[in-house]
Amino acid sequence: MAKEKVTIQDIADALGISRNTASKALNGSGSIPSETRNKVIKKAIELKYKQFAYMESENLITKNPGNIALLTANMPSNSHFGSRLISGLEKRISAEGYNLSIHIVRDIERSALQLPNNFEASKVDGIICIELFDMEYSKLITSLGLPTIFIDCAADMSYPTLQADLLLMENEHSTYDVTKTLIASGCGSLGFIGDYNHCKSFNERWAGFNRALAEAGIRLDAGQCILNPDREFSSESDWMEKRLGQIKELPDAFVCANDFIAVNVMKALKNRNVAVPDDIAVAGFDNAPESRIVEPHLTTVHIYSDEMGIAAANMLLSRIKEPSQPYQVTHIQTTPILRESTGATV
Structure with missing residues (x-):
């Protein structure tokens, strides 16, 4: 039988x-x-x-679990982008038998060029760096000789210097498209708000903004921009309102480096009785949850966070398998979303 x-x-x-x-x-x-x-x-x-x-x-049969270390300057929970990216990342590497450990790099460690106390290079198969925008600290990490990928990096980092794989969201072209749309809608003067030296992503958004202005023959007026160091943007609750008060004549539109900044700009403008978008248009970047809550809803750029996490995992796993392959610099698509803050009807 x-x-x-x-x-x-x-x-x-x-x-x-x-x-x-x-x-x-x-x-x-x-x-x-x-x-x-x-x-x-x-x-x-x-x-x-x-x-x-x-x-x-x-x-x-799978081998003993490997270890991937995530090094970051901020807790992932402080960023909707970071937490969702890490979720996609962790799912992908765990399917390959790797555990993910998160190590917070404190300012004192970054300044002293020291690795976190609980980080042991000998027990790590690969490293993922998020929100580490210090060039010298980045070089310290790559000097360990471990497979490493950076998700974003220092604004002034030249790719050959990095000696690691780099994953970025697409920043320049989406910001260019948003700025070009504002110009086409009749905005003749535009200001940028954000520290373009904060990280490579902000730097690329600044480049896209300037390219759109240059193509339209619009002169950049630095007096209508707020380009202070990033740490100042959250230094005082009324900092943005005070800073806007120093601009002699507001532009027709502000393009902001991210949604956090854009929402603060909208609140500060409201406190100064400046109406968005009737008096001035405002755009951000990230498609953060706040962009859909603030009134009017914020024009922004959508980031595919989960997919970026999976892409980062795939790049690192590939590097672990083939350490000698050429380093990759990869951009993941982003998508502009036009909403009421720039006059779009939704």
């Missing part, structure tokens, strides 16, 4: 675990510990379950 087909329940019963756990292990779920997954796969091979019937255990 022919033997009945082996089922997932047979595997679960043989190991004394639930059918759900066995199923997740066979499907490569990142929520299942590597040790459990290995036991399930071994038993599937032993019982000749479906696609495992002709496989050898040594070719299938």
